[in-house]
Amino acid sequence: MTTEARRFPAEHEEDGRPAALTAADRRALLRFMLMMRTTEERALALYQQGKVPGSFYDGRGQEATAVGPAFALGPRDRACILHRDLGAHFVRGVKPGPVLAQMMGRAGGVTEGKDANMHFADRRVGCVQMVSMLPDMALVACGLAIAFQMRREPRVALTWFGDGATANGQWHEAMNIAGIRKLPVVLILENNQWAYSTPNELEFAVDPVERAAGYGFLGEKVDGNDVEAVFQAAAAACERARQGRGPTLIEAETMRMHGHGAHDDMRYVPKEMFAEWEARDPIRLYEQRLAADGVDVESVSQSVEKEVDEATEWALGQPMPEPGRATAGVFADTDPELGDGEAPWSRWTDEHA
Numbered sequence: 001m002t003t004e005a006r007r008f009p010a011e012h013e014e015d016g017r018p019a020a021l022t023a024a025d026r027r028a029l030l031r032f033m034l035m036m037r038t039t040e041e042r043a044l045a046l047y048q049q050g051k052v053p054g055s056f057y058d059g060r061g062q063e064a065t066a067v068g069p070a071f072a073l074g075p076r077d078r079a080c081i082l083h084r085d086l087g088a089h090f091v092r093g094v095k096p097g098p099v100l101a102q103m104m105g106r107a108g109g110v111t112e113g114k115d116a117n118m119h120f121a122d123r124r125v126g127c128v129q130m131v132s133m134l135p136d137m138a139l140v141a142c143g144l145a146i147a148f149q150m151r152r153e154p155r156v157a158l159t160w161f162g163d164g165a166t167a168n169g170q171w172h173e174a175m176n177i178a179g180i181r182k183l184p185v186v187l188i189l190e191n192n193q194w195a196y197s198t199p200n201e202l203e204f205a206v207d208p209v210e211r212a213a214g215y216g217f218l219g220e221k222v223d224g225n226d227v228e229a230v231f232q233a234a235a236a237a238c239e240r241a242r243q244g245r246g247p248t249l250i251e252a253e254t255m256r257m258h259g260h261g262a263h264d265d266m267r268y269v270p271k272e273m274f275a276e277w278e279a280r281d282p283i284r285l286y287e288q289r290l291a292a293d294g295v296d297v298e299s300v301s302q303s304v305e306k307e308v309d310e311a312t313e314w315a316l317g318q319p320m321p322e323p324g325r326a327t328a329g330v331f332a333d334t335d336p337e338l339g340d341g342e343a344p345w346s347r348w349t350d351e352h353a
């Protein structure tokens with residue numbers, strides 16, 4: 001089973017791909033995917049030990065879809081990140097220590113532990129905290145994009161959402177305003193085959209990539225387990241957006257390899273389907289590809305392992321937050337601007353050298 005890459009409408013003008021990736025860029029892509037998986041594995045173990053309150057949600061299997069688009073962003077672009085996209089936070093410069101502290105509700109967490117394991121983002125690196133009503137982050141991204149357009153700034157807002165989220169009215173409102181105003185927004189549909197236990201065939205009557213045409217812009221379907229394919233599509237979409245050529249819907253076809261949350265044993269997923277996707281694991285595939293190109297992938301995974309070990313120790317040493325801080329930072333009463341994020345793609349480094 002493979003994903004057939006396609007553009008809809010197919011005759012859309014070309015845009016000078018592929019974007020250049022250096023050897024260091026490719027190591028970084030692997031590193032961020034490994035950091036997501038390793039941190040989430042560690043967090044799941046902490047959850048099972050009773051140290052993570054509530055439930056636990058991860059993005060196992062979706063690492064390429066999280067990391068590839070974030071890697072295409074420039075420092076002044078903005079990211080509206082969802083619950084399966086931990087790798088995007090890492091690309092923007094967030095470290096695993098504060099993420100693990102966050103998941104345990106500790107003081108050193110990204111939001112000082114408020115709302116534990118998914119409603120967090122570090123505004124200092126240009127990320128917007130997740131809105132749980134799905135898919136309202138798409139509207140937030142459109143709002144950011146309207147601001148960039150009005151100020152004539154060559155900046156992009158990028159967001160992710162699931163296949164299930166596209167059934168809700170707000171998603172269609174976001175698509176509509178994005179198309180009408182030709183907003184500089186990039187919309188990443190993480191089609192992980194399931195919305196909780198609802199399969200794709202009960203979610204849409206057409207291939208969702210085709211829906212973009214109904215709103216007047218390009219839809220592009222890519223293999224969401226191929227980090228370079230997702231990156232390339234996102235880099236081209238960001239470039240088009242920056243040039244005033246409007247939004248892009250990118251459907252990254254992938255699979256959620258864990259339950260909806262840690263409480264879900266995903267018994268509704270057919271075993272053969274799971275096995276087929278397991279053979280397409282985005283990290284193993286990319287490791288094989290880089291190893292074939294002579295990259296020492298073992299040293300990358302060892303350094304990530306070490307960093308996450310140290311981060312876990314640090315997070316476990318963090319105290320619980322002071323009760324008096326419970327409402328601090330809830331409203332943007334001071335300095336409401338989002339800061340700029342890290343943009344590790346060598347293109348940005350070169351431009352800022």
Ligand SMILES: Cc1ncc(C[n+]2csc(CCOP(=O)(O)OP(=O)(O)O)c2C)c(N)n1
Pocket residue numbers: 084132133134135161162163164165166168190192194195196256260
């Ligand atoms: C408006 C709204 N309705 C219901 C929910 C509860 N809910 C949380 S996640 C989820 C499934 C989302 O599926 P999908 O968009 O495919 O994303 P995935 O979890 O598969 O990544 C639902 C129904 C919600 N968060 N918001």
